Amino acid sequence: MRAATETTEPALPSPDLLAERLLPWFDAHNRTELPWRRPGTTAWGVLVSEIMSQQTQVARVAPVWEAWMERWPTPADLAAAPTADVLREWGRMGYPRRALRLQECAKIVAEEHDGVVPSDPAELEKLPGIGNYTAAAVAVFHYGGRHAVVDTNVRRVVARLGGRSDAGNATSKADLAAAESLLPEDAATAARVSLALMELGALVCTARKTECGTCPVTDACGFSGQELPEGPSRKRQRYKGTNRHVRGEIMALLRNADGPVERARIDAVWTDQRMVNEAVAQLIEDGLIGTDETGRFELPSR
């Protein structure tokens, strides 16, 4: 009987080899201009930066983060702020429900953790809006714990190191195990490797291109030099003309208004009345807007 032919994917590099290739490159290319990477940034500052960066480009996050941390440097400060001010400061970063979750998170940290952001990922994951990635990011980037920090960039880089063009749509246990297997034993070095993998995915090995010729891990990568397949996953998500666009216009109107706004002004933000009705209903349901006693619209009053 003939043995079945097996196709095996290239093995991932050893943690030592990866650290040796990656860390000198990271020291030279780390985006130290990002304000939350300054020495002295608190765990709260790191957590705020991670939530803001979940669905917004870091260049847009940076100025908002600076103003935010100056205004509300601790969880207790944000917990005590009027929610309307929190949404105004969030500005046009999009997905403003994150601002509401962040304020809920601040209240819990202030009241149940004496104002100290937990260092244990399991505790962090109990906070509103904090998933596996954000919990690990705070535990590693601020507290220096040894945990796999797996975001879209890291999943993609790890998949390519293992010979695949990209990772699947959602983080799987296999993704976490693969990222974990690349970490050196020493926690401080492991934290730097995690950050460096993320940086490599943001700058060199992106969703749209691979710069294998200048990549520091090119001799240890199973996908090095290969062409990326064409695919719909590489298309940008459309914003213009979507329901999210209409909700963004309504939020902008209320953020910039001096007081409560008549319904007629809301209806005027978009020509398709059905889309306006749908957006208003969703914003009310999400707790992002409300009405005063006369039925005019405003940001949440507390």
Ligand code: SF4
């Ligand atoms: Fe990505 Fe190419 Fe570097 Fe591999 S060698 S990690 S595919 S840029």
